[in-house]
Amino acid sequence: MAGEAPLLRNSYWVLRHGKSIPNERGLIVSSLENGTLQEFGLAPEGIEQAKLAGELFNKELKEKNVLVENVRICYSPFSRTKQTAKEVAGALGIPFEGTQCKAMEALRERHFGPLFELLSHDKYAEIWALDEKDPFMSPEGGESVADVASRLATALATIESEYDGHGDPLQILQTVIHAAREHSSSNAENIMARIKGVMVHSFLSGHRKFALLTGELRHVS
Structure with missing residues (x-):
């Protein structure tokens, strides 16, 4: 409809974390307690995926004339997503410990409950x-x-x-x-x-x- 206000003021990209150790092991890791453990972080392949995603994102930003200083990276505190965000920030040249990157617990993985936690992906x-x-x-x-x-x-x-x-x-x-x-x-x-x-x-x-x-x-x- 002409003149309708846009739904969102900002532009958004979503990025799923790179392949994780739970992905490799076929395990469901969805609780905050388990998800933040380093042992459930990214697998080596996932680190490479995150780096490639960061490079792709950087390319898209340039194509859309979006300045890197205007980018904000919000991520879940789960180790697999935190590591992914860190690799993307590195590809963009953004300090991960700076103000442009923020962990938000509300973005965490969906908790599937104790009947599924640490069980098979099946x-x-x-x-x-x-x-x-x-x-x-x-x-x-x-x-x-x-x-x-x-x-x-x-x-x-x-x-x-x-x-x-x-x-x-x-x-x-x-x-x-x-x-x-x-x-x-x-x-x-x-x-x-x-x-x-x-x-x-x-x-x-x-x-x-x-x-x-x-x-x-x-x-x-």
Whole structure:
């Protein structure tokens, strides 16, 4: 609609972490306690994927005439995502310990609960079947799709307010951004209101169509 305000003030890219040690071992590592352990960081292949993603990102920024000093890297405190962010920052020439890089707990991996933690990746099929049936239903002791969407909406609102002119969490984030852009009312006052307006079964249950490969970079807004 002509004259409609844009959904987001900033441009966003999402990057899934590079191949991790849990990926190599076929393990689900989703709790904050386990995810921040160094032993569950990136595998050597994942480090290379992160470096390549950083180089690709740098190229895209130049093509879009985006200054590196205007880039902010927000990442989960999980070791695999922290290491990925550090490699990307290095490729861009951004000091990782500086103000342009920020760890945000709200961007952490979706917690699948104790019935799945440290078990085989084969168990994901059970979770995704539950998601399709009811995205508001949580695995025992874990988070539902709706739970993750809510905290990511909060994280997005925080980023929007702080910076004027970040597996399952990334695909859920893309789901709510896409739905909010295409289907929410333009009369909603802010990003939180617009995202809450599209948090319904028909959108949330299809989050798998936005899945990313390890080390995959995607411009979403």
